[in-house]
Amino acid sequence: GQNIDQPTEMTATEGAIVQINCTYQTSGFNGLFWYQQHAGEAPTFLSYNVLDGLEEKGRFSSFLSRSKGYSYLLLKELQMKDSASYLCACMDSNYQLIWGAGTKLIIKP
């Protein structure tokens, strides 16, 4: 079956770094997405990885290892506004997104 696993909740300190991991098993693979979702709002796109390696975009970076079925989202210089849920999603062979349950990130001062 298809499965996306990510931690339910993480806590980090303002100004620090946090890594949110995601492992996946899907039928086919056409890329992995990370989305940020604040409470009561729709998800917003953060990153897309289809090749192995690290993609850096400002304070956020995303890493993919296709052989390991593994990705992580790295957030640096954490700000209070980064408190949100972070959703990992894989695009399968039919180009449909398979969603993880999301990781709730709590930032403490």
Add this chain to the structure above:
Amino acid sequence: GAVVSQHPSRVICKSGTSVKIECRSLDFQATTMFWYRQFPKKSLMLMATSNEGSKATYEQGVEKDKFLINHASLTLSTLTVTSAHPEDSSFYICSARSAEREQFFGPGTRLTVL
């Protein structure tokens, strides 16, 4: 990036009434649109996939007679919740996929059924 809009953003209705939610891709043509439902503290649940000009494909467990989806044009899809009940109260989100396979999300519609 591309913009997807949803209307209305919030709706409150009485039990037994029907509610229509519109999803529009504003600056690109979307051959495929997706409708999701989000339960509190849970991931997005795909309800159905709609392709322009054809019937929607519903996920297992989603009642097609209750959640009517129409994808009449390359920029508009509608979701109608028929005979809504309190258990249908939720956050409904649509997304539209471009020809380049990118997926863009609408802002969501919060439905409250009294």
